[in-house]
Amino acid sequence: MSTSIACKICGNLHNNRIHHATERLLNMGDPFDYLECASCYALQIVETPENLSKYYPTEYYSFRQPKFGLSLNPLVYFLKKSLLRHYLQKFDPIGALLSLFLPHPFHWMKPGLLEFNSSILDVGCGSGRIIQSMQRSGFKNLTGIDPFLEKDLQDTPHLKILKRDLFEMTGKYDFVMLHHAFEHMDQPGKVLEKLGELLQPSGKLLIRIPVANSHAWRKYRTHWFALDAPRHLFLHTTHSMHLLAKRAGLKIDGIVYDSSFVQFASSEKYLRDIPYSDDFSMFTRKQMKDFSREAARLNGIGDGDCACIYLSVK
Numbered sequence: 001m002s003t004s005i006a007c008k009i010c011g012n013l014h015n016n017r018i019h020h021a022t023e024r025l026l027n028m029g030d031p032f033d034y035l036e037c038a039s040c041y042a043l044q045i046v047e048t049p050e051n052l053s054k055y056y057p058t059e060y061y062s063f064r065q066p067k068f069g070l071s072l073n074p075l076v077y078f079l080k081k082s083l084l085r086h087y088l089q090k091f092d093p094i095g096a097l098l099s100l101f102l103p104h105p106f107h108w109m110k111p112g113l114l115e116f117n118s119s120i121l122d123v124g125c126g127s128g129r130i131i132q133s134m135q136r137s138g139f140k141n142l143t144g145i146d147p148f149l150e151k152d153l154q155d156t157p158h159l160k161i162l163k164r165d166l167f168e169m170t171g172k173y174d175f176v177m178l179h180h181a182f183e184h185m186d187q188p189g190k191v192l193e194k195l196g197e198l199l200q201p202s203g204k205l206l207i208r209i210p211v212a213n214s215h216a217w218r219k220y221r222t223h224w225f226a227l228d229a230p231r232h233l234f235l236h237t238t239h240s241m242h243l244l245a246k247r248a249g250l251k252i253d254g255i256v257y258d259s260s261f262v263q264f265a266s267s268e269k270y271l272r273d274i275p276y277s278d279d280f281s282m283f284t285r286k287q288m289k290d291f292s293r294e295a296a297r298l299n300g301i302g303d304g305d306c307a308c309i310y311l312s313v314k
């Protein structure tokens with residue numbers, strides 16, 4: 001259905017389309033309209049629900065506490081740090097040996113992006129799963145913020161997990177990262193400007209998001225798992241991200257696609273009206289392999305449904 005509603009990102013008024021989506025992750029079924037821009041191809045919810053918190057119950061997956069023990073065995077800490085030193089392209093024979101058996105624990109961490117003492121801010125950190133894991137691999141200056149937390153979870157010199165809104169934050173960081181948080185935020189232009197203000201002049205910004213005009217969107221439309229109505233307010237494209245970055249005085253340094261089998265397995269379940277769960281036993285091993293192989297192929301040609309977007313100050 002075409003509409004005369006303007007795109008909230010590029011302002012385009014012509015040939016925009018409306019898609020009727022429903023809440024599927026929690027099996028609530030509430031209806032939500034999304035606009036697909038005919039110019040920048042970004043998807044956006046037409047009306048942000050007033051009671052958005054209703055769609056973030058306390059059991060929402062990003063608020064689940066990670067299952068870490070209280071203390072980390074010093075040997076395990078040493079080995080984890082060695083592995084990461086190797087992946088950060090520092091000379092570490094033990095890490096090099098471990099890397100023959102163990103993958104990079106943080107695939108989005110490009111060599112040269114971080115040092116162990118870099119000041120790191122995780123915006124929309126949930127219960128802090130990623131930064132807690134980073135602390136356990138040797139990082140020493142970690143802050144996570146999430147306005148949806150019930151309270152501050154941790155406030156120590158090396159690791160802070162705070163109930164804070166992005167716009168309350170001050171100071172400058174070497175590295176700011178958003179792991180599947182940006183798409184949950186209203187006013188992405190203002191958010192990006194604020195993120196730019198929080199960066200050191202040589203600082204780097206990583207935004208990991210679902211990508212709207214990807215193969216999975218074209219194939220599954222409103223059954224696409226990553227549409228995630230109504231929690232995802234904006235689903236960007238490289239085009240819309242370039243526009244927003246330019247306005248915020250930022251530039252995109254690189255894009256790495258990191259979609260997985262989930263784009264197929266979870267969307268196929270939605271197509272069959274099967275609610276979300278991480279149980280994929282309905283698929284054969286061959287189907288799962290094919291999903292992963294197809295995801296890798298799409299990532300290689302820049303058509304996966306998730307991407308890591310690396311930015312810096314212009």
Ligand SMILES: [Zn+2]
Binds near residue numbers: 012
């Ligand atoms: Zn647009």
